[in-house]
Amino acid sequence: MRFLDDQPGSAARNWLLSGAVWMSTGVLFGLLAAIEMAAPDFLGGYRALVFGRLRPSHFNTIIFGFLSMSLIGAGLHYVPHLCATRLYSDKLANAAMWLWNLVVLSGIVTFLLGYTSAHEYGEYIWPIDILAVITLLLLAYVVFRTIARREEPLIYVSIWYFGAALLWTAVTWAFMGGTGARYGLNDAVWTWFFGHNIFGLWVTPLALAVAYYVIPREARTPLYSHTLSLIAFWALITFYSHTGTHHLLQAPVPAWQKVIASIDSVMLLISVYAFCANVWLTLRGRLWRVEQSIALKFVFAGTIWFFIVSTQGSAQSLMGLQRLTHFTNWTVGHAHIGLLGFAGFIASGAIYGILPQVTGKPIYSAALANFQYWLMLLGTGGFAIVLTIAGLVQGSAWLNGEALYRVLPELGVYMVARAVLGTFVVVAAEIQLWNVTLTLLGRGPKREPLEPAISLFDQQLVEGQEPEGA
């Protein structure tokens, strides 16, 4: 493996591998943070390991390392594949891979040393911001040059999301880093505009794009409806971009901003349900494929988590519910359902679905991957339950006039449960790294049963016919 490989598929492989490495690292920070919340003196009070430094290291490594890198790796495979061409430049994409790894690594180092911008989900300090924007633009260049030389006239929905997400995020990130002169609540509104774009206009579209690609492909059937994917796409960009202030519904920001954020958070369900209907109807009568394709199993589970997290999210964007849940562990539960359940499952699905395609090497052990799936499912489901209950305990006690200190001791049991459940996820992440490494070393089964390629475009679009069975 050269430093800047130009082999076709090498960039996709390297991005996917990086994603697996960062997952195994990022969850360790999460585990340490979880242990500290259950047993605060356990680590003995080292400067670099204090909770407030572990926490940004945890989720920035997970979001920008694990999720972003696996999902981008998948994109670098399906974009040329769906365009029936090769990637414009694997060399450039590999250069971007090193730059992005540098972003994630310097993020960890700076957080542990105490350098942070203090903006939640935008903690990177400005030199790293610049590096990240450059990398995003570089990737966008490679992707759009690839699209420009496509052989296939139609552009599949996954490519809309991937290409657009690169541009959206480059633009918001540049503004984020570039307008540092904000004070007080202006700063809060602006940083949550950015923070929410990271979930809504970065992680979500990248993950949805993979779902649109993996689900029809592994189910070996065309996508159910082009029209639904159009609705979901345009609704996503229209509504998601307005919702940042739903993180500040109880802060003294102007009421009209809260109204916009609440309404558009609910309208977002148009996008969410259009997507879910589309991919689930694609799977109609073919759900049995889930047992045959581990990638499909992960991605399908991810779409269910997406349905849950978004429905929950819309509900908690309403003042009535957020009165109870804001500031509590309910939100931490929501964050894990979204980023670990939805995006994390799809990212693992991307690794298992696409790595064999780009390397031609079958997965080392499907059984291990399946075991990992169940560990992650148990961990995530457990997080969802435990953190939601903890949040309700906190929220109802506070609303009832209990002081925070009186409720704190009651949370111990949930904090311990979270650390234990988190251990499942940590083991899952290490299994994944092991499985990916051995796959890349060619230790997998000798032959992979070849399946003929199919077109993912829905038939209506291609042939002017109703989709099968409609």
Added chain:
Amino acid sequence: MQMTERAFAIGSLLILLAAGVGVGFIPAWTTEQKPSDIARRRTPLEARGRQVYIQNGCTYCHTQYIRPQDWDHGAVRVAQQGDYVFDRPHLLGSERTGPDLSQEGGLRTDDWHRAHFMNPRFTRPASIMPQFRFLTDGEITALIAYVQSLGGKMADARVTRQKMWHKALAAAFARGTDANFAYLHSLVPEQWRTMPNPYPPTPEALARGRFIYEQSCIGCHGNFGDGNGPAARWLYPKPANFTALRRIGASGGLLYYQIMNGITGSSMPYFKTELESEKIWDVSNYIAVSFIGRSDGNTAPRGADAALEPVDPHAPPPPAPESVTAPPLTSPALQPEVNAARGGMPMPGGGRQGASSPTPAQTGPAQTLPSPRHAHPRPAPERRRP
């Protein structure tokens, strides 16, 4: 609709920019950045402390805004937009694992904060906050300055009040145990000083009191109630040694008042926001029985038994209504003659608050402060216990 790269790339970018203008730029342009009545700029030391706060991610567990529905810590004032105009970056926070800090300034002494940063379990055994022993002395000093500035001018007023009382309390502490207790007891209104604990120290009540003691008091007052808890090392004046009260005596009401209200100027915090009435009576009984050696629980003067208490065979029967001739008791503030006769409270310059002097709410240093809700008369350390 056919999606070309132009359609999805340019079209969606335009939508995003429109959204950015609508929910990013327009708010930034149209929101007036006018400081509220309590906002002020930070001193260089406080700004340095804010940096320490940021570096160590305090903001992940501590919010900095009070909502209308909050009752806890800092709920003396609901946050307003103008409170934040000098904050960059904002530190509103999104999770309340620890208490809100937007009005933390002046609630506690610097000593308390130092002990707490050494290890939060020292002052609060149930806390899950990390220890910050690794900070240098300079960092801790700056951090404390920052924390004491939270709440702006309202915090400044509280800090001034803390310092004023602190001087008096430190002077009293230096005069030895008996004089110190005499001084502390003189700060408690007489009704409370002479009031016995209305509830008997049953084993159940003592067990509950012990639970509260171990959660909230033990860090400073120690296992044995001798004022030698792990936090005591950092505190001056030292936490009270309850065993000395064996000699001096302390009524249940006196303990209740001090627990409820705290002792402003010392590191003894108030517990009124977190302990309901019965819990405070229980912990008073626990302290009385375990460390002072006797409790006045359920002794005369006593009123009617609460229906919940175990039946006391020696309890007097209800008095005959005809036998009661005294006028109904009301607050001394409404009865100037009673107030003057009882000696009133210490006032600035050793004067007394009596019939002719205005009530503390109308005078005193708090008058010029933004929110004179918690005005206190100034202490007079040279005054003897009446």
